[in-house]
Amino acid sequence: MLKAQISCFQINKRRCxxxxxxxxxxxxxxxFMYYAPGFLQWLLFDITSICAGIWTNMIAFVCGFGLVNFFASKMMMFGYTSWILEWIGRIPYMHDLIWRRRTQIKFTLILTLLMxxxxxxxxxxxxxxxxxIKLRNFSADGGHLKLAVISDLHAGASVYTExxxxxxxxxxxxxxxxxxxxGDMVDAPVEDIEExxxxxxxLPVHAPTYFVTGNHEYYYGDVHEWLRFYRNGHITVLENE
Structure with missing residues (x-):
């Protein structure tokens, strides 16, 4: 019976x-999904970006508790600092957060999932x-100009028409x-995400619209195809202007 339990534990540990x-x-x-073919982005980008987000949140707590464990062990070596640590430990739940690894793991998992x-x-x-933004010697009609600025939409990957x-x-x-x-409007070539x-x-029907490239426009295919797309849609493309 004991051997069966150990074997089951080892299997679960390996699976984890x-x-x-x-x-x-x-x-x-x-x-690396930014450089992957369009079909691979469509297949994997959502799940990889979700995993990356979870990992980013988790690693913050992992590093934080790593520092807590390191400094707590050092503080216990000195009388005054150990007293401070013991005083903090009297606060409800703080003792377990400082000293109990299982509590730290639970706290990390729960907060990571919530975030x-x-x-x-x-x-x-x-x-x-x-x-x-106030500018001196501004000469627009009525003394003011209202602009809508759009940046970094990154259409493609996990950003869709909606x-x-x-x-x-x-x-x-x-x-x-x-x-x-x-800039940085797209993360794919024209033929993949034009729609x-x-x-x-x-936008040009609503107000005069101007476009400048970001770095991501140059990552996929020929950037001039995107510039042609905007120009054909009556969007003014600015290049070195």
Whole structure:
């Protein structure tokens, strides 16, 4: 009976280890998805980005408790600092957080899952921020100019037509003098995600729209195909201007 329990424990331990290795691999693989073919992005980007987000949240707590364990052991070597640590340990739950590894693991897992879930739920929330910039000798009509600035939408991978459309709708709800698209709009070639980006072509009907490239436009295919796409949609492309 004891041998069977040990064997079962070893099997479960091995499964957990294998699962952790796969999880870590997927979390790091997200950085290579930007350079992967379109079909591979479609297949793996969502799951790798989720794993990367969970890993990022988890590693913060792992490093934090690593520091707690290190300094706590050092503080116990001196009378005054050990007294401080014992005093902190009288606070409910603090003793277990400092000294019990199992409590630290539970705390890390629970907080990681809560933070990751909140990030996943809020990932498509769009917040419009209003900034007022005062310039001397400004000569616009009426002394003011209202601009809508759009940046880093990264269409492709896990950003689809719906998300692009939501951003465009937010801009259309606000009367502006011009729309500025300031780069990193896409993470795929034109032939793969042209339809996803098409909602952006509604913007020139709303207000004069200008586009400048970011670094991501140069990562996929021929950047001039994207510039041609914007120009054909009556968006003014600025190059070295």
């Amino acid at each position: 280890s294998d699962g952790l290795v796969v999880f870590l691999f997927l979390g790091q693989a997200v950085y 990751s879930a909140s990030m996943f739920i809020s990932r498509d929330w769009i917040v419009v921020k209003h900034k007022t 998300q692009i459309h939501q951003v465009v709708e937010k801009v259309l709800e606000n009367p502006v003098d011009a729309v500025l698209i300031v 996803r980006v098409r909602p952006v072509l509604q």
